Amino acid sequence: MSVLVVGTVAFDAIETPFGKTDKIVGGAATYICLSASFFTKKLNLVSVVGEDFPNEAIQMLKNKSVDTKGLQIKKGEKTFFWSGKYHNDMNTRDTLDTQLNVLENFDPMVPEQFQKSEFLMLGNLMPSVQKKVLDQMKRRPKLVVLDTMNFWMDLFMDDLKEALKEVDVLTINDEEARQLSGEYSLVKAAKIILKMGTKHLIIKKGEHGALLFNHNEVFFAPALPLEEVFDPTGAGDSFAGGFIGYLAKTNDISFENMKRAVINGSAMASFCVEKFGTQRLLEINKDDVDSRINEFVSLAQFDIPLK
Amino acid sequence: MSVLVVGTVAFDAIETPFGKTDKIVGGAATYICLSASFFTKKLNLVSVVGEDFPNEAIQMLKNKSVDTKGLQIKKGEKTFFWSGKYHNDMNTRDTLDTQLNVLENFDPMVPEQFQKSEFLMLGNLMPSVQKKVLDQMKRRPKLVVLDTMNFWMDLFMDDLKEALKEVDVLTINDEEARQLSGEYSLVKAAKIILKMGTKHLIIKKGEHGALLFNHNEVFFAPALPLEEVFDPTGAGDSFAGGFIGYLAKTNDISFENMKRAVINGSAMASFCVEKFGTQRLLEINKDDVDSRINEFVSLAQFDIPLK
Numbered sequence: 286m287s288v289l290v291v292g293t294v295a296f297d298a299i300e301t302p303f304g305k306t307d308k309i310v311g312g313a314a315t316y317i318c319l320s321a322s323f324f325t326k327k328l329n330l331v332s333v334v335g336e337d338f339p340n341e342a343i344q345m346l347k348n349k350s351v352d353t354k355g356l357q358i359k360k361g362e363k364t365f366f367w368s369g370k371y372h373n374d375m376n377t378r379d380t381l382d383t384q385l386n387v388l389e390n391f392d393p394m395v396p397e398q399f400q401k402s403e404f405l406m407l408g409n410l411m412p413s414v415q416k417k418v419l420d421q422m423k424r425r426p427k428l429v430v431l432d433t434m435n436f437w438m439d440l441f442m443d444d445l446k447e448a449l450k451e452v453d454v455l456t457i458n459d460e461e462a463r464q465l466s467g468e469y470s471l472v473k474a475a476k477i478i479l480k481m482g483t484k485h486l487i488i489k490k491g492e493h494g495a496l497l498f499n500h501n502e503v504f505f506a507p508a509l510p511l512e513e514v515f516d517p518t519g520a521g522d523s524f525a526g527g528f529i530g531y532l533a534k535t536n537d538i539s540f541e542n543m544k545r546a547v548i549n550g551s552a553m554a555s556f557c558v559e560k561f562g563t564q565r566l567l568e569i570n571k572d573d574v575d576s577r578i579n580e581f582v583s584l585a586q587f588d589i590p591l592k
Numbered sequence: 593m594s595v596l597v598v599g600t601v602a603f604d605a606i607e608t609p610f611g612k613t614d615k616i617v618g619g620a621a622t623y624i625c626l627s628a629s630f631f632t633k634k635l636n637l638v639s640v641v642g643e644d645f646p647n648e649a650i651q652m653l654k655n656k657s658v659d660t661k662g663l664q665i666k667k668g669e670k671t672f673f674w675s676g677k678y679h680n681d682m683n684t685r686d687t688l689d690t691q692l693n694v695l696e697n698f699d700p701m702v703p704e705q706f707q708k709s710e711f712l713m714l715g716n717l718m719p720s721v722q723k724k725v726l727d728q729m730k731r732r733p734k735l736v737v738l739d740t741m742n743f744w745m746d747l748f749m750d751d752l753k754e755a756l757k758e759v760d761v762l763t764i765n766d767e768e769a770r771q772l773s774g775e776y777s778l779v780k781a782a783k784i785i786l787k788m789g790t791k792h793l794i795i796k797k798g799e800h801g802a803l804l805f806n807h808n809e810v811f812f813a814p815a816l817p818l819e820e821v822f823d824p825t826g827a828g829d830s831f832a833g834g835f836i837g838y839l840a841k842t843n844d845i846s847f848e849n850m851k852r853a854v855i856n857g858s859a860m861a862s863f864c865v866e867k868f869g870t871q872r873l874l875e876i877n878k879d880d881v882d883s884r885i886n887e888f889v890s891l892a893q894f895d896i897p898l899k
Contacts, residue, residue: 470819493797494800504890505801505892510778511779545895575899579899582896583811583898587848587854589855592883592885
C-alpha cells in the first residue's frame with residue numbers, strides 16, 4: 286500500500302555529549318521516509334525545502350523509493366534549520382536555534398497522483414498544515430497517523446484538537462500526553478485523549494518504551510536496552526516510519542497487527558539513536574532490521590498462556 | 593520448595609499525595625512473605641521485632657502459612673520504625689524518621705529446621721546480617737536472591753560486594769545499579785555488576801518495568817499501567833516475593849522460567865501499590881492474581897515469530 290508522508294525536510298545541527306555535527310540533512314519526513322522504506326516502496330513525500338538544499342539529498346530519498354513529486358523547492362529561499370543540544374541524560378535538550386525559512390509560509394500541495402494514498406503519515410508540523418493535507422485527499426485514507434509536539438500545543442491547541450477529530454493514531458511522548466490531557470497518570474491521560482477523536486494513541490517514552498492504547502486495550506513495547514544512546518534526534522520519526530511502513534506493507538490495521546507495527550517502529554528507533562542524524566538508517570539493510578526484531582522478541586516474550 | 597525469607601518486620605508511617613497512615617505493619621519480610629504466600633505454603637521467616645509488635649500481625653503471617661519460628665521477639669525493646677513521605681511523582685520520597693530499635697543489634701538465628709530451605713530470599717538489610725544468614729545454611733540453597741539499597745552502598749559497600757559473590761540474583765533499582773557500577777547506561781551497569789559475582793541481575797524501574805540480565809541474555813517486563821499509584825511502599829518487596837515464590841513453586845531456575853517469575857513479581861507489585869501498606873495484598877485471592885497475570889500477557893505479548 287502507498288504511504289503519503291508529510292513533514293519537514295530540513296537541516297539540523299546537533300550537539301550531544303558524544304560530539305557535534307555541522308548542518309546535516311534531517312527533518313521529520315526524512316526520518317519517516319528512510320525508516321518506512323524498509324517496509325514499503327510506495328512512499329509519497331509532500332514537503333518543502335529552499336534552493337540551498339543539496340540535490341544529492343533528494344537523490345538519496347529517490348534511491349529509497351521516495352517519490353519526491355510533492356517536494357516543493359523554493360527559489361531564493363532557505364531550508365528549515367534547527368539546532369539543538371542534548372543534556373547528559375539524553376532525555377532533555379535545549380533548542381539553540383530555529384530558522385523557519387521556507388516553513389514560514391508552507392502551503393502543502395498534494396499532487397493528484399498522491400491524493401488516493403492508502404496510508405497518511407502527518408509528521409510533526411503546524412496542525413493547520415497537517416489539516417490542509419488531509420483535506421486534499423480524494424478519499425479518506427485507510428489510516429491517518431498524526432505526530433505532533435508540545436510546541437504546537439502551546440501555540441495552536443485548538444487547531445490541534447480540530448485535526449485530532451480526523452485521526453486514527455496520534456503519536457506523542459509522555460510529557461505531551463500529560464500536557465494535552467491535563468492528567469499526570471498516563472492511563473488517565475490516554476482515556477481523555479481518546480475522547481478527543483483519535484481512535485488510537487501511542488505514547489512514546491524514549492528509553493522506557495512505548496504504549497499503544499485504543500478504547501479497550503493497551504499494549505506495551507519495550508525500548509531495546511542500549512549501551513549508549515548516541516543521538517536521539519529523529520528517533521520518534523523513525524518509530525513513526527517503521528510503524529506506518531509495517532502497517533502499509535501488511536495492509537492490516539487490526540490492534541494485533543498494530544502491536545507488531547509498534548515493535549517494528551521501536552526497532553527502527555533503536556537503530557536511529559546509534560549514530561548521529563540519519564547515518565545509521567542509511568547504513569543498515571533488511572537483514573539488520575530482521576535480526577533487531579528478533580532481539581525484541583527475545584527481550585519481551587515469555588510463555589505464560591492465558592488462563 | 594521451601595523459601596527462607598530474611599528481612600525486616602516493622603512499623604511504617606506513610607504519607608502520599610493521597611493521604612497518610614498512622615503506624616501500620618510493614619517491613620521487607622512482611623511484604624515478601626505476603627506476596628510469596630500466593631505461590632508457596634512453605635515460608636520460613638527469620639526476623640526480629642520488639643514486644644510492642646502486635647500478636648495479631650504475627651497471627652496474620654501464620655495464617656498465610658508463614659513459619660514464624662525464626663522471628664525473635666525482644667523483650668523490653670521496640671520494633672523497627674520507618675516513616676516516609678512520597679513526592680507528587682511517587683518516584684521519590686523523603687525519609688522522615690528511622691528508629692532502628694531491635695534492628696540495631698539484630699543477630700539473625702536460622703532455626704535448624706530452616707537451614708535446609710531450598711530457596712533463600714535475603715531481603716533488604718545490612719549486608720553483614722544477610723551474609724550471616726547465608727553462612728548458617730546447612731547446604732547451599734538452590735537459589736539465593738538478595739535485595740539491597742543505596743543506603744547500604746553508601747555505608748557498607750565492601751560488605752555488600754562480599755555478599756554478592758555468593759548470590760544468584762541481585763535485585764536493585766536503576767539508580768542503585770548506577771551507584772553500584774559507576775555507569776549511567778543500565779546495559780553497561782549490568783555487565784559490571786554481573787562481574788561482581790551475582791549470576792543474575794534484576795533492575796527494578798518502578799512504573800517503567802523491570803530488566804532481568806544474565807551474562808548472555810536480557811528480558812524486559814513492563815509494569816502494568818495504572819490509573820493511580822496509591823502508595824509505592826513495599827512494591828519492590830512484593831516483586832521479590834512473587835519472583836522467588838513462583839520459582840519455588842515451579843522448582844525451575846532456568847532463564848525462561850525466571851522470565852515468568854519476573855512477570856509474576858511484577859503482578860504482585862502492581863497490586864501492592866493500589867492501596868496503603870499491605871492492605872491490597874491482604875484483600876486479593878489467587879483468582880485476582882491469575883487475572884492480573886492475564887493482563888500482563890495481553891499487555892506485553894505480540895506474535896512475531898523468530899526469523
